[in-house]
Amino acid sequence: MGFSRATVSRTRAGRALSRSHNWVQLAKFSAVGASGYVINLVVYTLLLGLGAHTAALISFVISAANNYWWNRHWTFADQKGHFGQQGARFLVVSVTALVVNQLWLLVFLDWFGWGKVVSQAIAIILVTPLNFVGNKLWSFRSRR
Numbered sequence: 001m002g003f004s005r006a007t008v009s010r011t012r013a014g015r016a017l018s019r020s021h022n023w024v025q026l027a028k029f030s031a032v033g034a035s036g037y038v039i040n041l042v043v044y045t046l047l048l049g050l051g052a053h054t055a056a057l058i059s060f061v062i063s064a065a066n067n068y069w070w071n072r073h074w075t076f077a078d079q080k081g082h083f084g085q086q087g088a089r090f091l092v093v094s095v096t097a098l099v100v101n102q103l104w105l106l107v108f109l110d111w112f113g114w115g116k117v118v119s120q121a122i123a124i125i126l127v128t129p130l131n132f133v134g135n136k137l138w139s140f141r142s143r144r
Contacts, residue, residue, distance in 0.1 A: 028075040029132050035070065036063040037124055044120050052109060052116045053102065059120075060101070064094045076140035086139055093134035097127040 043059035050058070068090050072080065080086075101123045108119035 025075055025136065026132065029071065029135070032067055032070040032075055033128055033131070036067040037121075039063045039066055040124060041117065041121060045117060048116060052105065052120075056101065056105060056120060057098070060094070060098050064091075064098075067094075071135060071140065076135070079140045081140070089139035090135060093131060093139050096134065097131045100127050100130060 040059045040063035043062050044055045047055035047058055049055075068087060071090070072083075072086060101120075104123035104126055105119055108114045108122060109116065112119075114122075
């Protein structure tokens with residue numbers, strides 16, 4: 001009797017969780033994310049006169065550029081590949097996260113009627129796991 005797919009996934013996840021290097025990367029990614037989070041919210045707040053969704057788009061671009069630079073040169077420094085290729089992959093992951101962020105804003109602002117800054121703050125937190133997994137496993141993955 002072979003292993004089920006779920007058993008293999010748990011085993012892979014268990015191995016990944018037991019590696020201290022992954023925890024260090026997560027801590028660095030979180031620190032970079034925190035700086036991007038602050039940049040995003042500050043720019044978003046300053047640009048709210050343009051509308052919530054436009055402000056979110058512009059603040060996303062600025063914070064994503066910050067996060068790419070720091071993740072490439074610090075978080076995943078030992079996984080440097082081609083600048084353009086990693087940048088393109090990072091952009092795909094980031095745009096995916098932006099789409100999810102915009103959906104959360106739609107829910108929080110338009111359906112729930114929450115405040116603009118609170119809605120953006122929560123939306124950013126909710127897309128962070130997607131960002132980390134996408135960047136670790138695809139944008140900055142090691143070639144072995």
